[in-house]
Amino acid sequence: MTKALVTLCILSALQATAAAQDKMGMPLTCFYCKSGQSCLHNLPQTCSSPQDACIMVQEHNTLSFSPGIGNLGMYQSCADSRQSLTGFLAFYFGDTVMVEILSEICKINNCNAHFVPTRLAISSVRNGLQCPACYAPGFESCESDGTLRCTGGADQCAVVVGTLVQGDVTIPFAARGCATWTACEIKTLESGVFTYNLTSVQCSPAPRAQTSSATRTLAWGPVTVGSIIVPRVPLFLPALLGLFLC
Template sequence: MMPSRRQRTFLLAFTLLCTLWGLGYPLRCEVCRSDGQKCSGKLKTCDSDKDTCVIMVGESSTISTTMSAHDYMVSNTHCCQTDACNTGSLPPPPNNRTENGLVCPSCVAPFRDSCSGSQLARCVGSESHCVYLSGNVHAGIIKPKFATRGCATESVCNTKAGAEVPSITYEYYLNRADCLPAPPPRWQG
């Protein structure tokens, strides 16, 4: 039996209303930080301009970049766009610290918006690009400047100026994000 024209109009109107009702609904994400492998927290209603929840597991010494043997970060990230989709956990990221023969200019300049890269970082694992990142670190109520150069995986090249980049401990707001393939190693004689 086919619905009447009036019933079809009601069904269409109801479907449109439900669709539009969902568009204005803010996303809710779980928020927590932990030094261990498990983390759980309360659901937080996101600002209206935010449309993605994230789960991040990482290992860092200060800032997948390598600025020096003791100044690196690796992370495993999952992004999703439905309520409470970031609950649960991710496996720890692989951390291959084996040098691959590539080098990049290196520097870390907290509280400055530029650095020269007068040192060299030895790239490790699948790091095949040189990056230069600068901006502000949001660490509570303070927002100091930072600049850094070093090695990175090619995926870091997708990060552009204006991006908000979460890390395990802070949120980085980038004013500059340059990325180039690492030059081939020079033969030492």
């Protein structure tokens, strides 16, 4: 109990100190790290105006040239809270092509130093919506080659053109698919794996998925056995008939 009180007092003191520094105009400091770099011994960086927050970004994408192979990464740095997207955002350009990002900000010195990755809150359950889909790395346009059933909170159809940047490599890409409405606000985003520079993002509400007439025929239509056509009757009707005959 005593240790808990001491810890609470220390945290309160640190928060009070940080708040006092902010009121005095002292610059904010944030932990900096990007996946692939050794960050264990890095000193906090001093933020510059208009940066007023520390940011933590967790990313999962499958945009590599090998379909289905996932890239995981984290990014921590200073940020301008007025320009930073927070929460969960996602693009789905195919059944195995996706970008999923979780971003958070805080406004106390070095508050992002101990960022613990969490499991991205993704739902793979179809939401009844659909969008045209395609993904074309190396190109500035792509034509839909099929329809993608949207999942989770992805309720927008997006048409995206931009570049993926990693180190000294810049690759143009174009894509269509399902997206969360927060993803439609992206212009430039530094993430754990790539830097996304999107020159065009056009979004519109996703329409309801079409129910195939062939599916309805299979469920309710007649069945041919040899040369005899047998009507298909739902299983619960015989049960009801049995109740009436008893």
